[in-house]
Amino acid sequence: MLTTFVWRSFYQDSVVLMRLAATLRERPGVHDVAALMGTPANHDLLTQSGLATEEAATAGPEDLMLVLSADNAASSETALEAGRAFLSQRREAAAEAEAVQPRSLDAALALLPDANLATISVPGAYARFEAMRALQRGLHVFLFSDNVPLADELALKQEALERGLLMMGPDCGTAYLGGVGLGFYNRVPRGRVGCVAASGTGLQAVACHLATLGEGLSHAIGVGGRDLSAEVGGLMTLAALQALAQDAATEVIVLISKPPHPGVLPRLQATLAELRKPVVVCCLGTVPDAAAESGTWVATLEDAAAATFAALHGEAWTPRPFTDAAAVRECLAAVRSRVPSTGSAVVGLFTGGTLAHEARLLLQPHLGPVAFNPPPDAGGHRVLDLGDDTYTVGRAHPMIDPLVRTQALARALADPATAAVLLDVVLGVGAHDEPAAPVAAAVRAARARAGQAGLAPVVASVLGTEADPQGLATQTALLRDAGVEVLPTNAQAARFAAAIVHPTAAAALLGET
Amino acid sequence: MPTKPKAVQLPTTPLRVVNLGLELFADSLRAQEVPVVQVAWRPPAGGNQRLATLLGRMYGDRPPER
Numbered sequence: 077m078l079t080t081f082v083w084r085s086f087y088q089d090s091v092v093l094m095r096l097a098a099t100l101r102e103r104p105g106v107h108d109v110a111a112l113m114g115t116p117a118n119h120d121l122l123t124q125s126g127l128a129t130e131e132a133a134t135a136g137p138e139d140l141m142l143v144l145s146a147d148n149a150a151s152s153e154t155a156l157e158a159g160r161a162f163l164s165q166r167r168e169a170a171a172e173a174e175a176v177q178p179r180s181l182d183a184a185l186a187l188l189p190d191a192n193l194a195t196i197s198v199p200g201a202y203a204r205f206e207a208m209r210a211l212q213r214g215l216h217v218f219l220f221s222d223n224v225p226l227a228d229e230l231a232l233k234q235e236a237l238e239r240g241l242l243m244m245g246p247d248c249g250t251a252y253l254g255g256v257g258l259g260f261y262n263r264v265p266r267g268r269v270g271c272v273a274a275s276g277t278g279l280q281a282v283a284c285h286l287a288t289l290g291e292g293l294s295h296a297i298g299v300g301g302r303d304l305s306a307e308v309g310g311l312m313t314l315a316a317l318q319a320l321a322q323d324a325a326t327e328v329i330v331l332i333s334k335p336p337h338p339g340v341l342p343r344l345q346a347t348l349a350e351l352r353k354p355v356v357v358c359c360l361g362t363v364p365d366a367a368a369e370s371g372t373w374v375a376t377l378e379d380a381a382a383a384t385f386a387a388l389h390g391e392a393w394t395p396r397p398f399t400d401a402a403a404v405r406e407c408l409a410a411v412r413s414r415v416p417s418t419g420s421a422v423v424g425l426f427t428g429g430t431l432a433h434e435a436r437l438l439l440q441p442h443l444g445p446v447a448f449n450p451p452p453d454a455g456g457h458r459v460l461d462l463g464d465d466t467y468t469v470g471r472a473h474p475m476i477d478p479l480v481r482t483q484a485l486a487r488a489l490a491d492p493a494t495a496a497v498l499l500d501v502v503l504g505v506g507a508h509d510e511p512a513a514p515v516a517a518a519v520r521a522a523r524a525r526a527g528q529a530g531l532a533p534v535v536a537s538v539l540g541t542e543a544d545p546q547g548l549a550t551q552t553a554l555l556r557d558a559g560v561e562v563l564p565t566n567a568q569a570a571r572f573a574a575a576i577v578h579p580t581a582a583a584a585l586l587g588e589t
Numbered sequence: 590m591p592t593k594p595k596a597v598q599l600p601t602t603p604l605r606v607v608n609l610g611l612e613l614f615a616d617s618l619r620a621q622e623v624p625v626v627q628v629a630w631r632p633p634a635g636g637n638q639r640l641a642t643l644l645g646r647m648y649g650d651r652p653p654e655r
Binding site for chain 1 (some may be wrong): 595596597598599602603604605606607608611613614615618620621623625626629630631633634651
């Protein structure tokens with residue numbers, strides 16, 4: 077049964093609402109919860125998820141809708157009451173805070189006249205309006221919002237470049253300026269590596285691997301996933317590369333991206349060749365042109381960090397499949413000695429989009445075709461980016477609310493066709509408090525159910541640092557205690573998964589037969 | 590390309606930030622000892638997207654009065 081409550085003229089941001097929904101969903105007897113502002117897009121979401129009600133339909137963009145689907149009236153009423161109590165508290169706190177908070181960028185600038193950066197995460201339709209105003213006031217912009225029209229992105233980047241400003245994003249998840257982390261970020265040291273990144277998790281991975289190697293970041297400039305498209309033409313990527321080339325604190329530059337549009341590639345290579353600083357390029361899925369004098373092109377995020385470290389220390393560098401091949405051989409033997417799983421499919425269940433993409437690229441040479449975000453009933457080798465809009469309809473990103481991944485993991489482990497599960501656990505400021513815990517719990521539960529039949533091995537990597545709020549060692553231990561094989565990086569985890577199911581892959585990667 | 594790009598100057602002074610949107614970003618900046626002012630942001634034009642866009646174009650860089 078569905079229960080609805082509408083608060084008139086009460087705005088809450090999407091993170092607060094999604095966290096509320098996630099909390100209420102865990103209550104007994106509750107199946108699903110939507111806590112959304114009544115925008116047209118959110119009404120569509122309600123309809124899609126079967127939570128549309130007559131009362132919710134009366135909510136306008138400034139009204140907050142709470143819709144619960146529960147077993148019975150009692151469950152629904154208790155959960156609704158909890159939701160109401162939470163929102164009442166927010167409303168009081170908000171009224172107090174807003175009495176003193178400025179209501180516009182200009183009012184904020186009166187309070188902080190020498191501000192040099194605007195961080196913007198308003199809904200995408202309003203992003204151009206706010207970001208344009210910030211640029212015109214001379215502020216750099218970090219634009220977290222997604223669903224920003226391409227034409228708006230282009231206009232914003234052109235405006236920024238006319239003013240010599242950074243326009244980071246839209247859909248910029250992570251950046252670092254002068255040691256300050258923006259958006260969702262890992263706590264890494266300040267240092268001498270400058271990054272330009274079209275991918276949030278890609279940047280997080282390189283920053284964390286560099287931290288493990290003892291190196292830190294000068295600046296890391298996010299440009300948004302579409303910057304190297306034909307339409308945007310790499311405007312901000314090229315400008316950011318040039319800015320880092322001029323930056324005294326930056327000794328080596330790293331570019332992290334998906335493959336650039338072929339029309340943009342020559343301009344990118346020309347810029348890279350002119351930087352006069354060592355540059356490492358990780359455009360996942362691009363086969364580098366060895367002859368081009370445009371830096372060191374690498375195939376994985378881990379290699380980007382390793383090649384950067386080598387450049388900083390004047391060392392030669394060659395990629396290798398595992399940091400500790402002997403340990404991996406031992407681990408592989410242990411996995412094989414356990415009850416073998418009957419399945420044949422590798423199933424990748426990722427919260428980080430770039431990590432999913434990277435894993436697929438590494439699996440395919442060993443396993444053959446690997447489907448990406450296939451329909452729910454698909455079998456065979458497959459990789460799911462569970463942060464993709466297809467899976468997050470009306471919910472927080474799985475890095476914040478891991479439920480969608482936990483459910484997918486339980487399904488994959490209950491499926492006799494699964495030979496191995498590959499996954500990521502992403503730590504950092506803004507991520508879930510203990511992202512390894514639900515993975516560990518799901519694996520234990522699946523093992524208990526499987527009993528003597530045995531369980532397909534689960535292979536993971538943890539992206540984070542010891543300084544992150546969740547702690548790298550703590551999260552790694554949670555996974556290992558549950559019997560998850562934890563490899564040092566996503567690339568190594570993907571190769572290990574391939575080696576488990578495919579003797580030829582093991583032979584190629586480890587010299588095993 | 591209609592623009593004449595100027596070289597981007599990375600910030601040379603410590604960050605001072607205006608945050609519009611998710612408050613958790615303001616919280617995380619404060620935790621890093623960065624001065625930040627949170628804007629009590631509401632959808633402009635009462636959430637009417639079409640009207641907000643039209644107003645944005647009409648006013649150029651000037652915000653519509655709330």
